[in-house]
Structures are given as structure tokens and as C-alpha cells.
Amino acid sequence: MRASRREFMTWMSAGGISLSMTRLGQAQSVGFDARETLPGRARWNPAIGGLGRIDGEPKVTGAKLYASDFRAADMPGWPDKTAHALLVRAPDASHVYLGLDLARLSGAMKPTLVVTASDIATIGLQVPDFYAGDLFCPVGRTPFYLGQPVAMLIFDGFDAYDQARVAVRDGTFVRFGEETGPIEAENYGAFRFTRVAGPTPESPDLYSPVLAGWVKPGRVQHSPLPVWEPYARETSDPYGKAARYGETIRAGLAGANADLLVLDRHFETQSVDPMFLEPEAGLAWHDGRTGTLELVLGVQSPFDASEAIAFLLAKAKAPFKPKRIKADFAYMGGGFGGRDHTPFMLYVTLAGLFFTGRPVRLAHDRFQQFQGGIKRHAFKMHSRIGVDRRTARITAFAADHVLDGGGLANFSPNVATVAATAAIGIYDIPKVDITTVALHSRGVTAGSMRGYGTVQTLTALETLVDEVAAALPLDPIAFRRRNALPPDGRTMTGNRYTVSVRTMEILDKLETHPIWAARAAEKARPRREGILVGTGVAVATKDYGTGADCSLGRVEIDAEGGISITSDQPEMGNGMGTALASRVAAHLGGMAEEISLARVGVFGELALVTSGNSYTMDQKTQDAAERNSRWVPAISAATAASNGAHVGTHSTSEAARVVFRFGLWPAALALWSIAPADHRAEQWAQATWRDGNLHFADLPPLSLKALAAKAHASRLVTGATTHCFSRWAWAKATFPVQGHRYAAEIDALAIRRGGGPFERVARVAVSFPPTGNNRIGTTYGAACGTLVRVEIERTSGAITIARAYTILECGNALVPEVVKGQAQGGFAMGVGYALLETLPPFEDGPGNGRWNLGQYVVARGSDLPLHDFEVEMLPPLTPDEAPKGIAEVVMIPVVPALLNAIFDATGHRFQSLPVSPSMLKGALA
Template identity: 80%
Template sequence: MRASRREFMTWVTASGISLSLSRLAAAQEPSFAARETLPGRNHWNPASGGLGRIDGSPKVTGAKLYASDFRAADMPGWPQTTSHALLVRAPDASRVYLGLDLARLDGPLKPTVVVTADDVTKANLTVPDFYAGDLFCPVGKTPLYLGQPLAMLIFDSFDAFDRARLAFRDGTLVQFGDETGPVEGENYGAFRFTRVAGPTPQSPDVYSPILAGWVSPGRMQHSPLPVWEPYARETSKPYGKAARYGEAIRAELTGTDPDLLVLDRRFETQSVDPMFLETESGLGWYDGRSRKLELVLGIQSPYEGAEAIATLLSKAKAAFKPKHIEADFAYMGGGFGGRDHTPFILYVTLAAIFFPGRPVRLAHDRFQQFQGGIKRHAFKMHTRIGISRKTGKITAFAADHVLDGGGLQNFSTNVATVAAAAAIGIYDIPKVDVTTVALHSRGVTAGSMRGYGTVQTMTALETLIDEAAAALPLDPIAFRRRNALAPDGRTMMGNRYTVSVRTLELLDKLEAHPIWTARAAEKARPKRDGIVVGTGVACVTKDYGTGADCSMGRIEIDPQGRISIACDQPEMGNGMGTALASRVAIHIGGLADEVALGQLDAFGALALVTSGNSYTMDQATQDAVEKNSRWVPAISSATAASNGAHVGTHAAAEAARVIFRFGLWPAALALWNIPATDHRAEQWAEARWQEGRLVFADLPPLSLPDLAAKAHAARLVTGAMTHCFSRWAFASATFPIQDKRYRAEADALAVRHGAGPFERVARVAVAFPPTSNNRIGTTFGAQCGTVVRVEIDRTSGAIRIAKAYSVVECGRALVPEVVRGQAQGGFAMGVGYTLLETLPLYEGGPGNGQWNLGQYVVARGSDLPLHDLEIELLPPVSADEPPKGIAEVVMIPVVPAILNAIFDATGHRFYSLPVTPTMLKGALA
């Protein structure tokens, strides 16, 4: 999937393209880097004292910050005029594409350049494996999916572009011929996860994915779905074993045992759009003379994006092949997963290289964003659950998931496995068998979106749990408590969590909350005519991280004690920059006034190299390659999978610790006149920052500027950069610094002494997490529970969420207000997903290019209990508990809690989303 060997920063592809991603020089216009380094030296920093975000001022003053804000004239050194590209997409994927009727675009509307599938072929471009599929549908073929690009038209002037795009909007300039039916494609992946626990919680599992590896059915026959059951005909041995255990579990769930309550239910979820408010856009300039390609992009995955672009051009004909690519990554107007590994950037690249010498902008309008942007997978789930009527314990669980992946594979395979691994949520179930398959379809491509399959499977689960509790009958929270996974229990993969598991605390909080305790009274209380009232609860756990996550952080302190941070993670609104500054401040006592995000060029001193695929690598390979002290399993990750706080800030935190230990602490010792031989010299862990001063024992507190001045004067460590890697545990390494062996949760380090340059510190020992961890579903989980009260009008079916409460455990909240904001936003998105948002998958769906926000309705303020939405963050289990990732988990319980409340109010269970007023009206009729 990836280049076998990558040398970061000085990476020159085999084809001769250098990819330096360097910052732009300052010119008359503020440079891109200067605009995007926040809050900026000598600017007010709202994050000081926790009064706001580091990006506060630019965002309330309309500063240029987002990729969609930049034009050629804003870029120092670029030509002044911007040309504009129009990406024409297919509104039909069951007839042959015959071409565009460009004759109607004459005179001033005539495009200067038209890029088609032919041009891509002639230019010899290479579609990266991850995006495999025609970049443009060739004439004479049926589009692979609705919304597939057909051609790109580039216009010299904005006015020509503006008028031409109107001419295209009714679709009549796109010509189709014979009906062929949709293009069929192989599925994107099928897996079976089966676990049979041992007889006691302490005994080893009989069978689990951890023990046996992940298995897939080997035989698809020629049906669109894998053939799961007849394992006897299965040739692949590992699959056969899982299938035998799995089928035995299913046999128990046939409902013949009178002591076993068996529920057999189907649940369907819809396709939705992440609907980040800033549509995808980018700016490119290919200077044909210098052969330099410059890009301004806004994506969650900068490093992957840069790699994909370099791959695209790696074998291009000379005219289309830059010698050098410079990419700048801007703040994003929302992401929610939909900007992680988006193919859009490939088209920005094409716009630039097919119109050399001219800066070109490509931007979706909202219709196009619906037509071409990544969607959330629609799921069909069939679940069986068995519960002992005597004990109220869940004994067995089986489920089959079918995902609609749309036209390109993108993350479909990963979403399927993550969703399956979440199928049993917070519960301890000794026998589990889950199959999953992600299908190709002619729908718009589905990929990463907040919740990543788990909002689908845990919605099905948490509504089923509610139904089971009612059938037993048991109190819904008591039933959950009885079956909750203990902190040392095993997940359905067979591993244990390595972080706190606080389900019981959450359940206690939910149970004691007034919305829950007053549920019966509220239901019985006379209301306005025709209003029915219901209360629902749900509690979930969501993994954070992907199993191969990394980040890079660089911290510098100047002699005045001012702190600069650079990080490879970009900002999509999740508060990455503020979280970084806050986490670094824990270690070095001051809040950075320069935070630069989405930086890939700041880490050259680490001289990293990588090889292989960290997700699939075997142990022997890792053992061999890790001997090179520059080698790391992966260079840089997307800001995704809720890993911003946990992984994204980790490298910077480790760098800050180095600066403290080898810069500020020895400076403090010097100022306190404590010699190195004094026993107190080793007590650095006991020092504390209080209001910007370092406090230790009864010595006079020292200010950061004093310490920084001393560290600079004494040429102590004043800057550090690290790379960290996590495969369900952080890699750690030992580094020789100042004649000590320093162990850090980092696998690469460079330090700066005084005002000197950064110098790499080669690790002398490293412990990468074992490659067998790749079999783990997750060891990192954050939990969230929600209780909601709904009021439904019998006559109209209109539903109002009267009150809600979410309780989240997030480890140490780096910026509590940002966490609360995420929880409030997750609540709103959960409401939209449950009650409002839906996209038809195929014809009539967003691929037709006619969808906008009048038809696709997302939650507004009036849909939410703005003054009755309570968010509680559990305090960390200890002062040094690391931050957890919560961006996704805060959305998930909202959905089943609303559905359970609807059941409580109406006595009707809905098994598909969204639940509309018409459906509610029908249920109440």
C-alpha cells in the first residue's frame, strides 16, 4: 500500500520529486506560516488563564485562516490572479458516460483547459492505492459511482467560471447513453470476530481474535455477500475455526432454551454527510519554469495527503512532473472525519499541474460537497442476544453487519472492523460472534466520520439492551450494571483495556440524575393536551486511536521565556492548538504564544525514516528495522479517531518534559545554588508550577523568564522535538542526554542547547509495542452516558428534547471548556442523526448534485435543549491520568438514548434512522 521506504523531509521520491513542505518566506503579504501561527508573538493569548482558545482572535475577526480563504494574491511570491476550476461530477451511474456538451459554453464562458480521463492517462499519472479507481470516468464507461468526477474545467477568470458553473447546474451538459445498470465491484473486506471466554473471568479465552488473529471468509462465490455459514467448504483453516465457534454460539441463540431470553432484531442506519461548514477547497500553483508545485490545503491528514500527491505525480510525463512540492496546511472549518484521506486534494493538484504558471482554485459549493464529499456508512445489522432469565446476565451475542461503502474503498474496511469491535459496547459477554462486510455500491463514497461505524453498532446495541431490560424485566440501568465489563475484563477481541474503565461510575451518575429519577413522575404528570413524555438512557465506550498513531512536537523557549510549539497535527476546530499549549504548560509552566499546526517541515532534525506498514508488520521485521535509531513505524498521522488530545499532544508533552528536565530544572538548580551532587538535584519530579513560577521545597519560586534566561546563558536544553508512536501503547526509548540515560515515551528526539541548532539524540534502546497488538480492537476507551427526556406531540409527531444530561470520562481534560463544547456539539450531531439527517444512497441521493441544506436538515438551536443540556466531566482518576480522546464518544449515546426515550413515550420501537415526525405520528395514531 505504501512506499516501501520513506525518508522524511529530505524525501526525494524515486522519480525525483522532492517533498519539503517548507514554510513560505515572509513578504509584503503576511506569509501563510505567519497567518497560521497563533496567537502570534505580542498578540493577546486568550488561552492564558483559560480565558479562550489560542485561535480566538483570528476567528472572531475574520482573519484568513482556512484553505477556502486563500487566493493567489494572498500568497507572497505568487502571481496575483487566481483562475478557477470546476469539477463536473456524474449525476448518473447506470448509463454510459458520453462526454460533455461544451459547445454550449462558448464565448466568455469557454474553459481555458479541460481535463479528462484521457489527459490523466496521457500525463501518466499514478492513482495512489488508497484512492484506486478512475480519477475521471472515461468516455464510454459507466461511472463507477454517483458523483464520480467526469472532467475538470479551468477558467482564466472568476467571471467566466461563475457563469459556466450556472450553465452546468441542471446536468444537461453531461451526456449519457445506454443504460448498463450500475458497475459491480468486489466487496471491500469481510471479517468474522469470534470469542469464546474461558469458564471463569481469570481463565484464558478458549478462542479469540487476539489468540487466533483476524479471519476473513476465503470464499465469496459470485454473490455480493460473503458466504459465512458453510465453513465446511471453507478452505482457509483459520476462518473455519472461527466459524465453528461462531455457529455454535448462534445455535445457542435459536430460542429453544426456556431460561434464555433471546432477542433477534434488525436495525438499519442511514447515510449522512459530515456537513462540515467549510466546503472542501484548495489552491495550487505549478510554476512551469521552476517546476515547483505549491498547494494550500485543509485536510485532517497532511502527511498522507502530501504522500498521495507525490505518488500521483511520481511517474508523470515531464511537463506534468514537478521537481518540488510545497504544501501548506490550513485551519479547517470542521472535519468530523470527512477530511481524513479525502480524494479532493488530488483534484486540486490536477487543477494546478494542468494549467501551469497560473494559480488555480478548486472549491466545492454545497451542492458539489454533497455530491462528492465522503459520507457516513449506512449499515444493516442483524443481532441476536441471549440473556439468562435467572441471572440477568448476557450469555451470548451474534451479529451480522453489512455496510454500504459507496464507490471507492476509502476507509470502508476499517470502518467495518472498528464497528464490529464495538458491537458489544460496555458489556462483558462470554460468547460473541460478529461478521461484517463492507460492500461496493454506486453510492457516493463512504469513509471516515465521527463515530466511525460504532455509532451505528452501538445504537443497535443500546436500544436492544433497553428492549431486553424491559423484557426480563429489569431496570435498564441495573441491567447495564449487572453486565458491565469490569476494568480488568476482556473485550470481544480478547484483550483488556489499559486505561481506566469507569462504566459503573457513569451508570451511578446517570441513575442518580434528576432526569432519570423523575422519569415516572414526569410521564404521569398532566401535560399539555396530546403531549407524551418519555425518558431514555444509554451508555457507551469508544476507542480512540487507530492502532498506529503518531505525532511530532517541537517546543522552543526563548531567553525571555516565551514558548513556541510546532506540531504535525492540524486544527479542525477540536481545539488542537489550545490543547497542545495547555499540555505543554503543565510541564514548563507557561502558555505558548506561538502554536503552528499542520507542520511537517519542522522536524527535519529528527531525520526519521520508515518502512513497511505499521498495521500489518510482523515482529521479526520490526525487530530488525528498529535497530536503525532513525527508524519509526510511521511518520505522521491524521488528526482523527479522537486521538488529538491523547496522541496529538503527546509528542509535544514529551518534548516539554525534556526541556524541563534538562533545561529549566538545571537552570533552577543553578539559580538556587544547588550543586549537582546535592541529593535535591534529583528531585525534579517534586517541583511544581504555580502561577507561572517553579516551586520546590522551601526555595524561592522562580519565574519562567528567569529560568529561560539562565538556561540560554548556560547553554542548557532550550528546545526539544520528539516523535511518538502508539500501537495501543506508546513506544518508549532511552536517550543519552547530559550524561544521563533518559527514558521517554517517544521514539525519536532532538534537542537544542541555548540558541544553537537542533541536534538529533540517537536512541540507545527502544521498545516498540509488539506487532501482535495489531490484533487488538482497542485498549483505549473513553466512556460516555446520556439520559434524555423527550416530549412528543401526538397530533403532529413533533418531538422536542426537553432535557438532557451527558456524563463523560476523559482522563485529564486539557481544556475542560473545549471538552464540554465537544460534548455539546456531539449532542447536536446525535440529535440530527437520530431525528433529521438522511441521504438516499443512490438515485435521488446526493450524487445527483441537487442536495443542499433545505433538503438535508441538520440540527439547529431550536432542535436542542439549549438551556437544559447538562454536561458533566468525571474528574481524572489521578492527577497524572493522561488525556483520553472523546470527540466521538460524546455523540454516540445520544442516539440510542433518544430512541429509548421515544420508546418510553410511545411504546413503539423504531429499528431504523432517522425517526421522523411522520413516523412518530404513525406510531401514536
């Protein structure tokens, strides 16, 4: 093992279980860690020289990388043989569950072990709140939702498992009795967001969520939906105040006013599956002799997954309580949000625990992934928009959102609030009132997915805006320009963005693009008989970050100039590894030779501690907690919310900055014979890297190798580890380093000198963003606009996307080719959502276990304008503009742009998704 592979064991105490989120170093060259460290020293590194990417070679040679690739025999120190677990799920949620027809699995298909609700009832599990609900439906109860697990069958050998898997697929293996109807349950969250701006843009808001806090309606018995109207005297503040402002806004939209154009529209979106290509899989081994539970998982949220597992088992009885848990996190075959906080890892854990001593693999096939995987929320939206006919300015907007959250809460309340606070898109609207409620249903659980509620609400908004523009009438881009939020304007929660708002530039680009400029001529151009042509535009802004984002990163440089990076961020195809290498190269002048990702437990040198909930904590608690210099509001976060570029790479980038500032720069000064007292010694920010050499003033350029050797020889800083935290603004701290007070956008630091060990540097001052920032919807946003031209065959309704264009702004693109790829992939996913993908909500839907690709159609190459899709990025405003998260926003405008193009072609406005050829054919008949 190289020095960079040295493991920092962190033993987190969780109910007496020591929790390690890495593996101990192993001698085998093909151990899990080595496989997951890319590309590996002395391997061809396609990222060097700016071409290709750091994870390229393993992915084109079929290396074992993904959780689904590992078996016990691949794991150093494990027994060779792998057992296989089969999670049996309920295809019905309206009848009483009576048990399994196990007699059907006789002979070669007989399971070795069956785990049911009654087996887990007595062992002392505690299900984390986030996953609350029976892990298995007990016999005698109606399943809480379609796809709820009823049992786990474990098979010694693969053949028995494989045959049983097919045998139980038709669902009749699970027996049901009396009809009860679906189980009713409370909603997952209901909120109202109301804002009334002051009389001028400069004046303060009269009312806003930032001023008054976020409000929820009270509970009313036997009411299917929350009661939103304030019961005059009965409804107390703070909800009552929001509701009274809100009702006034609504009354204004309902009243007769000839100068006010009011459109009142309903829009529905469907449930879809993230359809990441690798179905969820995991491996577990509970070594009864040592009391260690080892896991191999592939999730977007490794730290939280580890914590949830430790919590699940913290009070378990012997022999179900491991002494320690070691979790390994693998590369993911796609995620798109659907691997962020899924309950799947809890079942992998149970498989290992109940089959003590023997490694067990739990892996979904695609039928099971459809049946049990997290889905996107279906929305029902009712929107009213008021536009002053004389000024074409939007004066008020009111909307009511109802989300189908499916069987478990998961991220439902969060999707509801993100969707609502995003619902006015790029616009500046002085009066906004939005209610939202996420309901429980018997459908498959909905949770995080790319677009996170915003693709739903902005599809409704951007199609509505298109209709407004047509009704005024005013050119759709001119209307958007007139109403776009200015850079210093307030969002609907009442705060301002802290990053660039470049909507006007996006609109300029869209307006001058040939697809838009030639739209009338293209429509008029004679084509094959029966072909209708239309052009559509839409613009979206999407937040990135969650309001409590953090990351961990370590950068080390060896005496030969070799760079190693370790990060807590996982790789799910978002180019994280390559992005990290790129950010470090900006500081250190060379591409990393080794990158190790999803390493959440190896940052022991920082000795971090945390407490409380950073989302709900009050200022006093934070002020008290931060006096401990090891305390941070949160230690590690999921890669989610498009935060990879902005947050995920930040700590590593800052670590590289420290290595440069206190390692390579003083080494350079020494080689240039510049004394520490020389004024030039402080001009480190003016040095630049070119072709692997450090240039400064007119001094001779120095190679990275020479600087690294000098830094090691002089015991300067050769490694740094940092932690960063953002609550819509970075935490900032000051650290004493080499006689300097070093201030940076990090809250924890450890450094290594020469070849020595890492040592923590205690911060001497810290400024965490105020807890009041938790009332903000977002301060980070990235904008994206899309143009599409469609051709629709009148007789069949077949639709072809002839051309498309996406313009986005992302600050500094860390890896432009990855950004472009995200935009292309977002386009494809948008096309699928708008035109192809749909899951019926209940018995006919994926919860019945009979869905696969074929019924569920995602976009293929032939659905896309492969050679006529152009992606453009606005150049960063400044050379050092921070990167923005764009993974979600690039999907969003695609959907309404397609609907607007369909309207332009057919004259028909569809108010639900997806728009199929038969719907188009029907509308044209």
C-alpha cells in the first residue's frame, strides 16, 4: 500500500457499535480499496493532458467497480462462497397479507432461511425515523404500500435462488385474504409559502417566509386534504398570517379586473423511475467470530447510510448486534437521486445478520427494481397567474400542489418544499401564494430524483407562461425578459441570490439562435404532406445545494510530485473524480495519479464531532457548539441536489490550496532564494501554473517535481485535509499555520509536513452561516434555457425532435466535457419524461412486480436529434467564478420547451405528461 492508502480508522460510537466506513488496508493488490482507487499509480491516466477522464480506463476494460460486481470471493479475507437473498414484495396493498406459498419453492428452489416480520420483531431493531414503517409487512395486516417487502428468502446456492426468483415473479406466491382497501395514513408534510413584496423593488417585503418563517396548516380531523383557508379567528399565527395574505392574493386573482389577464390551469405529471442502469445491489458478511458486519454498498449517501445502519442495530439483541460495522462504498451505475437514502441497504444489512457467518448478496433484478426502487413524485398542480395587460408584468401567482408520496415518507416533505419554493422559476413576482402537500398513498415510495419537484412545477409554469404570452399577445422571449428576476431581486422566500443571475444573457442567446429566429420560416417551409412543425422555448433556474452541504477532502503530494486525492464524495457518473482532479490541478499544476472516492470514514485526522440537526438548530445552540474547535454542523453529506461541483469539490480544492500555500510556494521561495521577509513572499496568488511549471514574475519556472522534492526535504506542508460546510453560504475559519493566520472557506484543517503524520490544526476563529439561513429557499441557482423544433405526423401522431439547443451557465466548468455530457443526458431524460416514460400509480404500476423496460420506455438514440443538438455554456463571469451545480437544471426546460413546441405545431396545449403519439393523434383528429 502506498502512503496515500494508509487508512485513518475512525471509530464512531453508535450504540456501542464501532462504525468504520472504510476497510483496513489489505495486502491483496485487487482488494476492494485498490479497485476503487482510480486510475492507480503507473496506470495510463487519460485525464493527464486534459484529455479523457480519470475513471476511463477501468470503465472500458470491465474492471470490478460497481457494488453489483462484487461477490464474497472478490473480498479479501472473506469466505469464498456467496449466498443469495431474495426480497419478496407485496404486489397488493388492498387485501390482508396471509403469508407465502412456500410449498411452491420445494426441491431445488427451497430457501435455506426465510426472514419475516415476526423474525425481526423480537431482535430489537430500531428503524431510523427517515425510513419509518414496517420493514416487512406482518401476516394479518394489509401491506402499507405496493412493493412493501413481506419476506426475505436466503439461499445457500445461486441456482436455487435464480430459479426461485423467476418462480415468485408473478406475485401469486404472496397470498392475500380479505379486502380492506388501502391503508390510510397522515400526509408527509403540508406547507404554505406566501410572499408580498413592498411597493418598490428597494423596499422591504411586507411578508415572506424569510421574515416570518415557514408555516404549516393545522391538522383537521377527517379531512382528506389540509384545510388551507384561515378559519378567521380560530387559526392562530404564524400560519394564520400567511393564510390571510395568501387569501388576499387569491381574491385579487379571482376578482373582475379588465386590465388583469388571469389564467387558471391544472397540470398533472406522472410517476417515473430514475432507471439508473445498475439495479441496486449489496453484499453483507456478518462474521460471528469477530462480531464484525462487513458491507459493500453503492449509494449516493454513504455517510448517512452508515449512520442509519448503525442506528438500526444499536439496540439489537445478541447475536444480531455486531460489535463493529465496516461499510465499503462502490462506484454507482447511475443514481439521479434514486440512490440517495433508499431503504435497500437496510435489507442488505438484515440479510447479513440473519445468515451469520456466510456472505450474502442481495441484488434487485429489473422487475424488482421497478417494484421496490424510489420513484419521482407525481404532481397535481392548480396554478393561477395574473398579468397586467398594459405592462405585461406578472402581478400575482397562486398555486396548489398535491404530491403522491407513495408508501413511505422518504424525501416527500423536502421535494414538496423545494418544488414550491422553485415554482416561480426565473420570474420576479411581487405576490406569491403556494400551498403544497405530499400525501401518503399505496403507491411505490417516491423520493429524490433529478429535478426534485422543480421539473414538475416549472413544466407547469413554463407552459403557462407560453400561454400567457400568446394571450397578451407578446413574444414569449420578450415576455420572459420583461418579467425576469433581476440579479438583485428577491426570490419567493424573500432572500436574494448570492451567485450570478444571468437570465438576460440566456434569453439573448435563445432569441438570436437560428432555431428561434427561423421558427416562422421553418413552419411555413413546405414539407412532406401531413407534417406539422413547431418551435418551443423554456427557461428554468434550479437551486443547487440543500442548505446543509459539506464535504471532506484530502490532498497529498509525494516527493516525486505524485498527487493523491481522497474524498468523501461518491462517483455516480457525474464525473466527480475527474472534477476533483481538475480542481486540484489548478492549485498544484498536475493531474492526480490516484483518486479514492466515497471514503467517508478515513478523515480521522480532523477528529470532527457534530451534534444537533443543522437544518433546525437555533443560533444559540450553534454559538455554543462552535466553541469546540472540532465541532461542525454536519460531517458528510450525500452527493445530491447538484452539489457535486460546488460543494463536493470545494474541500479538496481548499486542501490543494493549503498544500500550495504552505508547501510548494515556500519551496519555490527557497529555490528562488526569496527571503520570507521579502514582499514577494506574500504574492503567492500571483504565481501561475503552465505546463507543469510554476511561473512567477521573471523568475525561472520551477517544475512540480522539483517543488515537491524541496517541500519534502524541508518538511513543508505536503498534505492537507479539510472539511467545508455551507448553509447557503460557506463557513469560514482562521487557522494558525507556519506562523500565519490562514483564513479560508473551510471549518476544519489538518496538515502533514514532509513525510510525517497528519496533524490537526485547531481553528482559532470560525464563522458559521447563521441558522436563520434555514428559512431561505436557495441562494445558489443556475439557469438554463432550451429551444426545440419538433415535427409531428398528423396521421400517426409520431413526433420527431428535429433540432434542439441548450444554453446554460455554470460558473467555471470544472470539466467542460462532463458539463456538456450532463446537458446531453439531461436532454434525453427530459425527452423521456415529456414524451415516453410513465408508471401507473397503483395496482397496474411497478408495485405489481411485473414491470420492466419494454413497458417502460426511456429515450433511445433514435428518439433524439443526435446530430442536431447544440449545447452552449456562458463563459464564467470572472476567471475565478465558483462552479455551479447544473446536473438537474439541464433537464428541466427540455420538458416545457417540448410542450410549447407541440402547441406551436398543433394548437393544442397538453396539461399532463407524458404526451404520447396517440394523444397527439387524438388532438389532431
